[in-house]
Amino acid sequence: MLVANWMTRDVLTLTSDRSMMKASKMMKDKGISCLPIVDEDGKLVGIVSDRDIKDASPSKATTLDMHELYYLLSEVKIKDIMTRKVITIREDETVEKAATLMLENHFGSLPVVDEDGRVAGIMTDTDVFKVLVEISGVYEGGTQVCLELSTETGSLAPVLAFLKEHKARIMNIMTHNVPENEGVKNVYIRIRDMEKPELKRLKADMEQQFKVVYWTVDPVHRVV
Incomplete structure (x- = not known):
């Protein structure tokens, strides 16, 4: 079973110069837990997860008022919090390999890249569940x-x-x-x-x- 036949192709991405707030809002609105980060050519340069955003956000005990908090979150860029060494998979590799990588590294998703490193899609744990359900x-x-x-x-x-x-x-x-x-x-x-x-x-x-x-x-x- 090839990744190409089961991956999610309509994948949302952002560039590293966008704000952490933008990434957080996009993930919340779309109900996703991570975003591949790409350069102007669509090549993968990193990934940001909801955990990255949570770790970089001020504590709930912060003394900042709402205006200060909004300014702080808008100033933090994705490039400052993203993971740069990203584990990926290709379209011509197997779903089984993707599932193994996700399981061993405790990921909920895995970017799919082409031979030039451009994002072609994403393989999520939901996609893996779909494979099991369909083939069964x-x-x-x-x-x-x-x-x-x-x-x-x-x-x-x-x-x-x-x-x-x-x-x-x-x-x-x-x-x-x-x-x-x-x-x-x-x-x-x-x-x-x-x-x-x-x-x-x-x-x-x-x-x-x-x-x-x-x-x-x-x-x-x-x-x-």
């Missing part, structure tokens, strides 16, 4: 079964043949990586809704032939 098929409901299978080559083939025999329509198959020395792993298979008698028979037969960890049914999610 959970919006369309269905039944998920978790099986414990051998890590040996071909262990999934009997399961697929079994599901085909029972006319189960597969929506999604997922698993997780395990060390090479582990002999088993969990595989998660989502199938489309079936008539209750057919599903009951499928469950009974599957539990006789395979090691079932759990079954769970998700209702169809209707967007209001």
